[in-house]
Amino acid sequence: MKQYIARRVGYSLLSLFLLSVTIFLFVRVTGDPVSLLVEPGASPEDIENIRHQLGLDQPLWEQYWHFMANLAAGDLGQSFYYRTPVLELYFQRLPHSLLLAAVAMALSLLIGIPSGILAAVRVDGFWDSAGKIFALLGLSLPSFWVGLVLILFFSVYLGWLPSSGSGGVAHLLMPAFTLGWYFAAAHMRLTRSSMLEVLGSEYIKLARLKGLPEALVIGKHALKNALIPVITLAGINLVVMINVAVVVETVFAWPGIGRLLYEGITFRDFPVVQGVVIIGGAMIVLVNLLVDILYALIDPRIRLES
């Protein structure tokens, strides 16, 4: 067990290391980093000064050392546009992203789990097909289009919901649905397959033989076990949602991390873009580690296998 966790932690550290190397190298190899790290419109002398200040005239490994030392100290650089540290901006926006992700997740589970169960109980029936189409649409429709169509209906024509910004519950509905639909598809598919697997197991046969009503067999005995992988995926996806909401947040002008990333692109504010990518990648590596460890704690088969 200890060995298993130690190895998982080792892999994650390695991933974090490779992540930092990837980002470091991409910035430096694909052109002149000064042009990215210096504000547009700086004079040649300024650029030379900054090149020296940033240590870009030093050997690559020393630059990397410097880069990592800064990262370890929580210094992700300074935003050109806002003139504040990137980390500070990140934490200002994070609560908005968390709120949006939480509501989107709730919606996606509310849609995904029941439709997944229906699809599994009646394989190839009406609900199975309807669910498949709904899931496929969620995966195929670009989220900015869903967002814009929602705005067209609910804001422009009906005037029921505000088209952008944050504030009350009304502001949350459309962005959360747009974000949640995409993930609902994944949750539905997983609920369906996991439910099918559980329904084929011995203890469900026993429950049926005992003469339990079907609703109880499915709703209580089967569902409990079938939901374990779904909850795991939902946990990971919650973190993913925070990091992929850039399009949705841009469409609805929702002031979260995704919007910060978009502002980073439009204002050519490279430290912000880099910071958001680094934190996002690190977050996902850590969540995967957490899930691996939790699974090993719950399920002895996993730690024996390794």
Added chain:
Amino acid sequence: MTVIAPVTTDTVASSAPFWRLKGFPLIPVSILLFIAFVAVFADLLAPHDPQIGSLARRFKPPFWLEGGSVVYPLGTDHVGRDVLSRLIFGARVSMVVGITAVLVAGGIGTLLGIVSGYLGGWADQVVMRITDTWLALPALTFAIFLAAIVGPSELNIILILGLVYWTRYARVIRGEVLSLKQREFVRLAVVAGCSKSLIMWRHILPNVTNSAVVLATLMLGVVIVTEASLSFLGVGVPPPKPAWGLMMADGKKGLMVGYWWLTVFPGICIMLMVLSANLLGDWLRVKLDPQLRQL
């Protein structure tokens, strides 16, 4: 987690043409072929120049609405360019970017997947650790990051999408190679004295082609959505090129005042193309490769 897929038996004899195979997605394939046709013959089909407009005729609605005319059947945009012509040329952008990006991603991923799966050892370790790491980066965020560094252009977008998505191929192909490695024909080839590169090229590669094709079809949809999203965010195909995502970004401003045709039409095009690619990929997955049903 295994997906229990019903075993399908073909009722149509194997000599029947492929479009009469059971469950063949005729409509999606027709849509894809139609889009491809439009993309190839865009110059002949488009009634107007997609990049030149006139402010005198901006924001004309589609022909069936008041103020619209058949000269500009789907209306005009904020600088008076014909929406239909831009959609037609946009098909070319989506097809070119989508297909080449999938080829780049598939090429890198298949190559590295075969090498890491067959050689094992440190080569496998290196490739898989990089794959794990890159998969941790959310695809769209990673693509935005790369686009912010190298700047937007059609070629850059293709390379970026290739770089972002090869990891998915590498992981699946490697898994396949691991099991192929244990098969008789590969062992016999080793005994017969074939070199490693010959085995990978002649014996392994043909056997992973099916999976690679299925993945490519499924990936086409993902890549097109990502390209459209990048263009929508302003780091994709640079204006004034008519990319569907870009058209929607431009149209967004007009949405609040009711110029809906600027966003709705390109959106429908993207939807049809992605949906078709996904339906075709789903069918191919079941047809060509039962092992991939779990994907």
